[in-house]
Amino acid sequence: MKLQILKFSLLFLIVFSVNPIFAQDKSETTRSSKNSEASYFSINLSFISDAVYLGRKDSITAPYLNPSIMYHNKSGFYAIGSFSYLTKSDQSRIDLFLGTIGYDFTSKNLSGDFSITKYFFNTDSYNVISEVDAGITASLKYDFNPIYLSASSTYFIDTSSNSDLFLSAEIGHDFVTSTKDFQISPSIGVYFGSQNFYEEYYINNRFGSDRTGSGSGSGSGSGQGTGGTIPTTTTTTVVMQESEKFDLMAIEFSLPIWYINKPFIISFLPVLVIPQNPATLTVDSVIYEEDLETTFYWMAGISYRF
Template identity: 70%
Template sequence: MKPYNIILSLFVLVILINNPILAQNNTDAMQPKKNNGSSYFSLSLNYISDAVYLGRKDSITAPYLYPSISYHNKTGLYAMGSFSYLTKPDESRIDLFLGSLGYDFTNKKFSGDISFTKYFFNSDSYNVISEVDADITASLKYDFNLINLMLSSTCFINKNGNSDFFISSEISHDFVTTDKKIQISPSMGVYFGSQNFYEEYYIYNRFGSERTTGSGQGSGQGTGQGTGGTGGTGGTVITTETTTTTVMLQESKKFGLMAIEFSVPIWYINKPFIVSFLPTLVIPQNPATLTVDSEVYKEDLKSTFYWMAGISYRF
């Protein structure tokens, strides 16, 4: 594959590995990486229509606008920082700060990437991965001319100390215009993993670990005598009751098929600008079985379409 194809193929790799936060999580994923031996900075502004991770999402949509700045050294080392602004009416706020450090390489038809990302979620966030503290991702990709094959693994480090491990595979094919300004790369990915992060999301976001319920009203009569005055009568006492909801996701520690995704990444390059668009259809697999106190529920997962768009400037 020619150099410009390798550049954009590596971009496909990064965007689909970090798929959904981690697309909005890894904001540098909305732009291809150079392999011409020069260092560069990049400024980007991206938008995602909903925060979806492997077909899992909150019942309330979470559209994000996320600017980012990154530096890519000619050695392959890179650093990126960004924040995600929740644009939903009545929920407008900065929902996430994150920073990433990584290394990528391209050697003819072979390319790879390894990165560490730290997340700082708003305490009010209802993002489905809001209980994730950090992740480590590694990926390898090979160009077979007709198709590109990618394999990746990700480890989630969750706030409660549990970890999740994911493995994914993806195939794609590149269509490039003769002037090399437009590339379209239809892709299909299959994702496997555990669901501790999802159990924590249900505990602390969907249901809440503790709820304050109920109130009581009462009145009392009393008299008292002191220097310079006399005590009054009457009063109101408010009591509260705190109940703890127990939530358990039976599949949290099981490793299994989580999602199948179809996407069509599109780029338009007019140096120094890159415009990108990524429509995605995700078909979640293996819905969770939830036990909430003594009640058992089977999750109703449905296919989801979402999209990402962005523009970047390099210098």
Template identity: 70%
Template sequence: MTSTIKLILLSFVILSSNILYCQNKSDAVKHTKGTDLSYVSIGINYINDAVYLGRKDSITAPYLYPSITYYNKSGFYATGSLSYLTKSDENRVDLFLGTIGYDFTSKKFSGDISFTKYFFNSDSYNVISEVEADLTATLRYDFDIIETSISLTSFFNKNSGSDMFLSSEISHDFITINKDFQISPSIGVYFGSQNFYEQYYIYNRFGSERTTGSGSGQGSGGSGSGQGTGQGTGGSTTTTTTTTTTLVLEESEKFGLMAIEFSLPVWYINKPFIISLSPTFVIPQNPATLTVDSEVYKEDLETTFYWIAGISYRF
């Protein structure tokens, strides 16, 4: 792939390691190698449901999210975006996020380190809505036939300890002769802990007035109102006006396989515009075991198909 095409793709490659969501960090980008230009890119994307490593709420969370990125030829960049929840009975801005990072290249090696700060709406039911920030480092190597990448991410959560994620991905680029169309089939394997997920159950699924077991793919549990108190490590407590209930997610501290993903990102370039579509099929692993008081529930995770589409403009 030429440096020009890689430069263009910088503005709109979605979820290179899916620590990105899913739209959760959907404006993360696969950076150019050896570009000598600085630029600004603006775009608007749509995701049909917020999915993170196969985890999602029982209520769909479709987002429309505009973003703006400034990339400096030195490798430093900054991105800002907001996510508007388009579900008919929920219309609101659900998330603001900002990212700063640095991208570097050395022959066939390239890498990236970034810090992202999240500002979720207090009513958000996104599965990572209890995450305040993340720090991500990525290293890639281009074998010509395939490109491999490995990423290490740390989540900093509001009410519990941090989470650590390790992701690996293999992809191959098919590019037309005139270089205006590209398709990059990818396979990713993701490992991590689930403190963030325990906090999501406490403060959103379990702590809301919805029944934890409603919907598909999320297992079952208790119900209650009010907000949880206490820490996510080893269990937490939710207090209502009449009862105090303890919830524990056994896998919260364990580091294990979380998901296998198959994606087929596609780009069409008509300068200065880029149109993209990224369909993804995710097979979640390591379902949670929830203990609510003395009741034990095994989560019933299901395979999920979701997609992201959008358009961007670079100048």
């Protein structure tokens, strides 16, 4: 796996450094530059229609209401605290607390970000990344005008001390009004990674928890993408053949939209994700093939800066 990761890391470095057709949006760079002129607080409220990660999701939708607060220092350092409230009628609860510290910068056409996030999931959570304990993310964006390119890497550590590495690249273009108060940015992204987090999710959620949220451990195993009937009894062994394999995981098409009316920012993000390379699961010596589906989900939010 280490050799595969090194190969893909080298590939992304080459793509990022030699392809002049890719670019980052100028208006986004301008906003980052303005952000660095003074320190500020930001309060945000957003809603996401379903918890989807790289095309992977639970069979039960997980719509979240996400309040958050951020402090951004003019030096580039920032801190974020937030929680996710599961709004599904029969599962209503705070499903996740998280805290992030990070640093961002902008230098002419280049911008970047480095952050560390700690996750605290509810024990009844069926979120596909509910076994993730912490994550480290680094990203770079460059504006070649009119096309932008962004590349990022994320390192996950799950509750069983397993780890995953993800690499992604995105190409897009920003359409901005002359007053710079409205922006729409169609983009396409590709995502590579391993799936230890997903194996842990299957072990502890798909096959090891009650789907009604009581946490009784019934192990019904009903979920997206199994190619046959899952046993209703609690399983003892779950193995995902692709958990250590570093491979293409998803292709995403997104259309971020922003409207700025200071001190408010309103955003809307529709996403179409096409998952790749479905997993092969061995459950108590019985093999199941995932049947991953193309998924559409969306997020809407409003923030107030002061």
